[in-house]
Amino acid sequence: MSSDNKVNVDVKLGVNKFYVDEGHPHIILRSSPDMQEFNKLIKACPAGLYKLDDAGNIHFDSAGCLECGTCRVL
Template identity: 35%
Template sequence: MKPLPRVNIDDRIFTLKYYVDEKYAHLKIKDPTVCKRCAEKPCLHFCPAGVYRLDRRGEITVGYQACVECGSCRVACPHANIEWDYPRGGYGVAYKFG
C-alpha cells in the first residue's frame, strides 16, 4: 500500500475559515505575571496554530482569532493560566470538511 503524502500543518490551517468575534475573546491569559515568571514558556510550542507569541517586550500575546479550538492550551499550560471557552454561537473556526 502506498503511504499517504505528508501535509504541513500550516497548509491545513490555511484552508480554515474563521468567524472572528471582535467583542469577546474566547481565549485569554488569566495572569500575565505568571507567564513572565515561567522560564520554559511551553505555550509558544504546544499550539498547532501558533496563537501564542512573544512580543518585543518579551510578553506572551494571544492571537485568539487564529485558534483552531483544539483545547491543547488549557491542558498543556503547567500553571493552568489559560482561560479557554468555546466561542459564542456563530463565531470561531469553520472546518471545511467537518
C-alpha cells in the same frame, strides 16, 4: 508512499473558515501570567498563537485558535 504526496498543513488549515467575534475572544490571558506556564503554552500551541516578543511582552491571537484544547489541558 511517494515523496510527491507531501501534505502542506498551512494549506489544509486555510480551508477551515471561522467567524470570529473580535470583541469577545473565547480565551483571555491574565494580565500577569506565570511565565513558566506561558512558556509551556508557547511551546505546546499547535497554531503558534502564544508569543513573547523581544521586549518580553506577551501576545496571543485568539482568531487563529484551532480549539484543540491543548492550552486548557496545560
